[in-house]
Amino acid sequence: MLGMAILCMTSCESGSSYQMNANPSAAVLDVAIPEDTLKLDYAEIGKKNAVDSAAVTPSAETLALIDSEFSAVLEKIRQGHGILQNVAAVGGATSSRDSSMFRKTFERLDDFYNLMEEANSWMPFYSYVHPDPFIREAGEKIEQYVSKYLVEVGSSRNLYQALLRAQ
Numbered sequence: 001m002l003g004m005a006i007l008c009m010t011s012c013e014s015g016s017s018y019q020m021n022a023n024p025s026a027a028v029l030d031v032a033i034p035e036d037t038l039k040l041d042y043a044e045i046g047k048k049n050a051v052d053s054a055a056v057t058p059s060a061e062t063l064a065l066i067d068s069e070f071s072a073v074l075e076k077i078r079q080g081h082g083i084l085q086n087v088a089a090v091g092g093a094t095s096s097r098d099s100s101m102f103r104k105t106f107e108r109l110d111d112f113y114n115l116m117e118e119a120n121s122w123m124p125f126y127s128y129v130h131p132d133p134f135i136r137e138a139g140e141k142i143e144q145y146v147s148k149y150l151v152e153v154g155s156s157r158n159l160y161q162a163l164l165r166a167q
Contacts, residue, residue, distance in 0.1 A: 028088040030158040033081055034149050038070050038141050040134065049133035058134040066138045069123045073142055076119035077149060083112045084153065088162045105166035112153075120146040 042057060058066070087108050090101075120143060127139030153159065 028158065029081070029085045029156060031081075031084065031149075031152045031156045033077055034145060034152070036074060038066075038138065038145065040066075040137055040141065042134070045133050045137045058132070062132055062134050065135060070138070070142060073119045073123070073146065076115045077146070080112045080115040080119070083108050083115070084156075084159060087112070087166075088156075088159050090162070090166075102166050105163065109163070116146065116150060 087105055090105065123135075123139040124143035124146075125139070127136045127143060130136050130139065
């Protein structure tokens, strides 16, 4: 059975969206997890790909793949966000310069970027090679979703300050 999120997509209306639950707030970190919605406009995808108007709704198999992949992306982002909150909190708590603190902090940051690489791998790849236009579109949207989050992370003043303190 597909999650509640996928039920929003079964409508053929333009602007149908893909909604996942949970958006933990940023405590120490001044970055929030992006809105947990993936918007797919079936009619627009159909027009863009010359799909017959009767076939403008993705198949159950397609929806299951998109649901599974987007859920995996959200989970990786949540895990990574937890790592960043920990890095920001620990980096902010240290007042003495400790080489082990530096190493541990940057190892955790490396863990974060490894998770983001995993989150942003298959679906963006599918956006270039998959024969199903709905999966290609979802892949593109997921890549944009992860990229938006990474821009926020890269712009985080609190994270930057914590990393400076960990040096």
